Amino acid sequence: MAAKKVQPDQKAPALRHILGQERAINYLKTALNAGRLAHAYLFLGPEGVGKATTAKALAAALNCEAPQADGDACGVCPSCVRLAAGTHPDYLEIRPTSKERPPKIVIDQVREFRKLTAYPPAAGGWRVTLIKPAEDMKVEAVNALLKTLEEPPPQHLLVLTARVEDDLFPTIVSRCQKLAFAPLPAALVAQELVRQKGLPQPEAALLAALCGGSLGRALALDPAELIRRRDQVLADLQQISGNGLSAILDWAQRLAKNVDEADNFLLMAQLWYRDLLLLHAGGPAALLAHQDRMAELTSAARRSGPEACFDCFAALGAAQRHLGANLNPELTLDILGLRLQQS
Numbered sequence: 001m002a003a004k005k006v007q008p009d010q011k012a013p014a015l016r017h018i019l020g021q022e023r024a025i026n027y028l029k030t031a032l033n034a035g036r037l038a039h040a041y042l043f044l045g046p047e048g049v050g051k052a053t054t055a056k057a058l059a060a061a062l063n064c065e066a067p068q069a070d071g072d073a074c075g076v077c078p079s080c081v082r083l084a085a086g087t088h089p090d091y092l093e094i095r096p097t098s099k100e101r102p103p104k105i106v107i108d109q110v111r112e113f114r115k116l117t118a119y120p121p122a123a124g125g126w127r128v129t130l131i132k133p134a135e136d137m138k139v140e141a142v143n144a145l146l147k148t149l150e151e152p153p154p155q156h157l158l159v160l161t162a163r164v165e166d167d168l169f170p171t172i173v174s175r176c177q178k179l180a181f182a183p184l185p186a187a188l189v190a191q192e193l194v195r196q197k198g199l200p201q202p203e204a205a206l207l208a209a210l211c212g213g214s215l216g217r218a219l220a221l222d223p224a225e226l227i228r229r230r231d232q233v234l235a236d237l238q239q240i241s242g243n244g245l246s247a248i249l250d251w252a253q254r255l256a257k258n259v260d261e262a263d264n265f266l267l268m269a270q271l272w273y274r275d276l277l278l279l280h281a282g283g284p285a286a287l288l289a290h291q292d293r294m295a296e297l298t299s300a301a302r303r304s305g306p307e308a309c310f311d312c313f314a315a316l317g318a319a320q321r322h323l324g325a326n327l328n329p330e331l332t333l334d335i336l337g338l339r340l341q342q343s
C-alpha cells in the first residue's frame with residue numbers, strides 16, 4: 001500500500017495544540033491565512049517534537065468546515081472528527097513498510113500515491129500527505145516523487161519530515177520549503193509527562209533531562225527502568241569515590257563488558273555533575289534532573305567544589321569520546337575511575 005490510514009488520536013489535531021514550536025506554527029498560520037502555503041514542506045528537526053502532528057493539524061485546518069478566526073481547525077466538525085479518528089480520506093501517511101531491515105519507503109508506495117493525485121481530494125478540500133521519515137526513501141522512490149514536486153497537483157500538500165537535510169537527496173531538499181522544528185525545552189517536556197502520564201514531577205524532570213528535547217522519546221521511556229539505571233550509576237559513583245584502586249578496577253572491568261551500560265553510565269553521571277554545577281552556580285532547582293535526590297545532591301555539592309565537579313564532567317566527556325573512537329574500553333574506564341576518584 002502506498003499510504004495507510006492513521007491510528008486514531010486522543011485529541012483533535014489543531015495547530016494551537018502543538019507545543020513549543022511557536023515560530024514554525026506562526027509561520028504556517030500566516031501562510032495558511034494568506035492562502036500562500038507552499039505545495040511541499042520539509043519539516044526538519046529531532047524526532048518527537050511535533051513535526052508529524054503539525055502535518056495532521058495543517059490537514060485539519062485546510063479541511064475544517066468551521067475554522068476558527070485565525071484559520072485553525074475547530075476540532076469538532078465532521079472533518080476534524082474524522083481526522084482525529086484516523087478515517088479522513090484525504091489525510092495520508094507514507095511510512096517505511098518494506099520487508100528489509102530497517103524498512104524503507106519504496107517506489108511502489110510513491111507510485112500508488114501518484115495515481116491518487118490524478119484525482120481531486122475525495123472530500124472536496126485538500127489532500128495532505130505526510131512522508132515520514134524522508135531519510136528512509138529509497139532512491140527510486142525519491143526519483144518517482146520528483147515528478148509530483150515539479151508539477152504539484154492542485155489542492156495537494158506534501159509534508160516530508162527529516163532530522164537534518166544533509167541526510168536527504170539535494171533534489172528533494174531544493175523542491176521543498178524548509179521549516180525548522182526546535183528541540184523542546186526540558187521544563188515543557190517534564191510538564192507534559194506530568195500531564196499525559198501522571199508522573200511525579202521529580203521522575204518527569206529526570207526523563208525530560210535525558211530525552212534531548214524530544215517529547216516523543218520521553219513518552220516512550222520507561223520511568224521505572226530509568227530510575228533503576230540511574231540508581232545504579234549513583235551507586236557506582238559512590239563505589240568509585242571511596243573505595244581505593246581495586247574498587248575502580250572491579251567497576252571498570254564490569255562496565256567494559258557492556259557497551260550499553262557504559263554509555264548509560266557516562267550519560268547519567270554527566271547529568272549528575274551538571275546538576276552539581278548548576279547548584280554551585282545558584283541555578284533554579286526546577287532545572288535539576290535529579291530532583292528526587294536533593295539531599296544527596298546538596299551534600300555532594302558541599303564535598304566537591306565547582307572546579308572538581310567540572311573536572312569530573314570533563315573526564316566523563318573525554319571517556320565518551322574515547323569509547324566512541326573505539327579505544328580500549330577497560331583502560332578508558334580505569335583512567336576515568338581514577339580521575340573521578342581524585343577530583
Ligand SMILES: [Zn+2]
Nearest residue numbers: 064074077080
Ligand atoms: Zn473543524
